[in-house]
Amino acid sequence: MSKKAETRVQSLLDDLKERHPDQPEFHEAVAGVARSVMPLVLENSAYDDCKVLEQLTEPDxxxxxxxxxxxxxxxxxxxxxxxxxxxxxxxxxxxxxxxxxxxxxxxxxxxxxxxxxxxxxxxxxxxxxxxxxxxxxxxxxxxxxxxxxxxxxxxxxxxxxxxxxxxxxxxxxxxxxxxxxxxxxxxxxxxxxGSLTGKGLAFGGSAERTEATGYGLIYFLENALNHHDLELKEQTVAISGAGNVALYAAEKAMEEGAKVVTLSDSGGLLHVKEGLDEDTLDAIKRCKLKKHGALEDGAGDIKGAKFHKDKTPWGVECDIALPCATQNELDGDAAKTLIDNGVKAIAEGANMPCTEEAREAFRKSDVIFVPGKAANAGGVAVSGLEISQNAVGLQWDREEVDQRLRRIMSEIHDKCRDACPDKDCKPLDYVAGSDIAGFKRVADAIVAYGVG
The missing domain is CATH 3.40.50.10860 (Leucine Dehydrogenase, chain A, domain 1)
Structure with a gap:
């Protein structure tokens, strides 16, 4: 980033903190996007003249x-x-x-x-x-x-x-x-x-909405791995969380031939060295999604499973890490451990689960890193499909929705790839690519509407 861009980013952040004090989560999100898109803003006089980035730091x-x-x-x-x-x-x-x-x-x-x-x-x-x-x-x-x-x-x-x-x-x-x-x-x-999405199938909901974020995460991951001459099959996958995103990401990864070795909840880490099987995952789903139980309670019934109280998955050797639990769950020390253990790819299933220090560590390494705004967009994509179905009075079957979800996640990957500042670099900088691709679509609309 040029000196001029750095100065503009710092000025934007200083102003933001003055207008919105004591809001660190918001400051962090704006800072990340601003660093990615400021060179584009300075190259595009319309974006700069309309102060598009400044407008986007103030909610409507x-x-x-x-x-x-x-x-x-x-x-x-x-x-x-x-x-x-x-x-x-x-x-x-x-x-x-x-x-x-x-x-x-x-x-x-x-x-x-x-x-x-x-x-x-x-x-x-x-x-x-x-x-x-x-x-x-x-x-x-x-x-x-x-x-x-x-x-x-x-x-x-x-x-x-x-x-x-x-x-x-x-x-x-x-x-x-x-x-x-x-x-x-x-x-x-x-x-x-259709004023809410995520509704039950009996009253206007969409097939595969519950699974969509986890499935979409795996669909994007497969596109990213394929672009880097890798595949998901036979890779060892560590997943954090035990809610919808984590469990359905595990399900889809297993369907695609990966070995899922961890899940976690607030009590600690469930580690199955030889990998979860379908029956075990179904039992965990019943425990977590229907009975709202703890992973520790069911660990003794899972062959080869060990439960580690108050631990996270990031010390377990794996090829792929999928943080799917909560914000800032994976810090700089955990990132270093994953990198030292030979992780190949990280894709965020939760919203910003990696701290800024962890993100920077991944981006400076040879690891494929996919941010949540791209990787976990499957949930809102199927919500968008639910809106479309409600608008025309139709209900697509599961196969139709899944095909559309696969296509949307593939298209998101390609947009991020094409927006990367260095398209020939491997690994691709998906953080910058996703920020730039998303920003450009919104910014073009803001410019078209004029200021007022």
Missing amino acids: RIISFRVAWRDDDGAVHVNRGWRVQHNHAIGPYKGGLRFAPHVNESVLKFLAFEQTFKNALTNLPMGGAKGGSDFDPHGRSNGEIMRFCQAFMECLYRYIGPNTDVPAGDMGVGGREIGFLFGHFIRLTNTFE
């Missing part, structure tokens, strides 16, 4: 609200709720709802910012948004979660709709919560329209 709007609800004992609780509608230059706002104690405005702004470029990579007409609450669903009864979701929707429903903003699920918001949210939306508006 942030809606915040109080959510009051009663627990099973009749006691009233008060939580905070938000919807960050970041940018709708290329389509209605689109992004998940997250219910977790750590949720705050900075986290949601970071996620909405990233979502804008992730959605742009899919080539579907979707802007970027994110929302949620500091409500913790863990340990709550079905009735309590229903009442919270209904109270949340009473605050949100005025600001969403199929041509305005289409929320979906995210951490803490699965099919059950989407059902409660959508049901109350129908009652409040007296309309049945």
